[in-house]
Amino acid sequence: MxxxxxxxxxxxxxxxxxxxxxxxxxxxxxxxxxxxxxxxxxxxxxxxxxxxxxxxxxxxxxxxxxxxxxxxxxxxxxxxxxxxxxxxxxxxxxxxxxxxxxxxxxxxxxxxxxxxxxxxxxxxxxxxxxxxxxxxxxxxxxxxxxxxxxxxxxxxxxxxxxxxxxxxxxxxxxxxxxxxxxxxxxxxxxxxxxxxxxxxxxxxxxxxxxxxxxxxxxxxSVENARITNMTVRAEPETLKGVLSKIDGITEYEITETKENGVYNIKITVEADADIRDELFGAFARLGAPVYKLAPETVSLEEMFLRLTNTVTPEEIEEGLSDNSEDVYYEYDEIDGDEDAEDNIEIEDDGDAEDNRGIDDDEGPESIGDTADADKETGDDGENIGDGENIGDGEINDDEVTEDEDIEETEKKDEENKS
Known part of the structure; x- marks a missing residue:
């Protein structure tokens, strides 16, 4: 723990x-x-x-x-x-x-x-x-x-x-x-x-x-209000009559579907209220088929944005749209009248490989060198540079892929170990 x-x-x-x-x-x-x-x-x-x-x-x-x-x-x-x-x-x-x-x-x-x-x-x-x-x-x-x-x-x-x-x-x-x-x-x-x-x-x-x-x-726990979504076949007046009689509903929104006579209802209920049983029973008594009845859960993305006080995806998209002209204007104004490409200086000191700053002497060539160094300092640890064949781990080619070409990699191994 x-x-x-x-x-x-x-x-x-x-x-x-x-x-x-x-x-x-x-x-x-x-x-x-x-x-x-x-x-x-x-x-x-x-x-x-x-x-x-x-x-x-x-x-x-x-x-x-x-x-x-x-x-x-x-x-x-x-x-x-x-x-x-x-x-x-x-x-x-x-x-x-x-x-x-x-x-x-x-x-x-x-x-x-x-x-x-x-x-x-x-x-x-x-x-x-x-x-x-x-x-x-x-x-x-x-x-x-x-x-x-x-x-x-x-x-x-x-x-x-x-x-x-x-x-x-x-x-x-x-x-x-x-x-x-x-x-x-x-x-x-x-x-x-x-x-x-x-x-x-x-x-x-x-x-x-x-x-x-x-x-x-x-x-x-992100917010006090909860939303229940349902899809019902009934007349709008019937829907309103049922919803108005159920306690715990703070507001609702009725929208048409592509199917004639079928409506989606988005119902906002009070905190900790679960009205699904009551809703289903009320429409069942009227003979109105209920095709969907489920609470709307807050997505992890929305929950994360609210808890960390981050702007919503809609606000981000709106901000990008509103500021698009300013962004292009800033690019146009780089160094006055000169093109941005003219201001990029590239110093060519040879091949890229020569500029990596890799020091071949930085580490031991193999773990055997480390063991030898340990012996000089009085470490009694056994030499582990032999690399005995340990483990028969298997790999599933259907699940993972190797980014390196196998033959090319083996050549690199031989060159580096020689």
């Missing part, structure tokens, strides 16, 4: 997280939702011990993440927004490295790597260099490392950013699977992602918690 108490984080005069408190119960998938800049990633980093709070406390199963970090972090697996991968390692080497860093050894290490590889379906890629993998596979390797050590809590920060639709579907399925054995906290600003996988939602805006509940309860 995670307890966040009066958490605050300030950067100089800016407050990123402002006195927030909430509790994460075991066995659920929590959605951490909010617009960009709401404080989601900052809160995640504090919960995982990667960032110190200005004030407040975070308890992981009773351990203070600031005062007792080693004990608290044993319960957490974390995937940051940018996965902490070593591009010159293979997934197998990388997972072995992370497992040993978490204190795993021998049969337990092999067993957990096997499980992580199988669960994330990276078996066919385990001996390929990480830098040659697609973004989707890199994300899976990141999730696999978060699973090592069998943590009770898995925290994922924006796990589907930059993925294509099929990869997103796969990652969402993987998150649901993780939720069967772990408490999962998923940070995202993608509404459909939260509604698809989460049991509980915590919404942040401006560094504060503005809502914390299930999606069903949140949709009912």
């Amino acid at each position: 995670i307890e966040v108490k009066h958490l605050t984080k300030k950067y100089a005069s800016e407050t990123a997280v402002n006195d927030i408190s909430f509790t994460v119960e075991p066995g659920k998938i929590y959605g951490f939702l909010g617009p960009n800049g709401a404080g989601k990633s900052t809160t995640m980093n504090i919960i995982t011990g990667c960032l110190a709070p200005t004030d407040g406390q975070v308890l992981i199963n009773g351990y203070d993440i600031t005062e007792e970090p080693e004990d608290a972090k044993r319960f957490i697996g974390y995937l940051p927004e940018i996965p902490p991968l070593y591009p010159d390692f293979t997934p197998l080497e990388y997972l072995t490295f992370v497992g040993k860093a978490k204190g795993l050894r021998g049969a337990e290490l092999k067993s957990q790597i096997d499980y992580a590889i199988e669960s994330t379906c990276i078996g066919e890629m385990k001996n390929r260099l990480i830098k040659n993998l697609s973004k989707g596979y890199k994300q899976r390797v990141g999730i696999a490392q978060a699973m090592l050590g069998n943590p009770e809590i898995v925290i994922l920060d924006e796990p589907t950013v930059g993925l294509d639709p099929r990869q997103i579907i796969y990652i969402r399925s993987l998150i649901k699977k993780l939720g069967e054995n772990h408490t999962v906290i998923l940070s995202s600003h993608i509404l459909s992602e939260i509604s698809a996988v989460c049991d509980y939602v915590i919404i942040l805006s401006g560094g504060k918690v503005v809502a914390s509940d299930t999606l069903e309860n949140l949709s009912g």
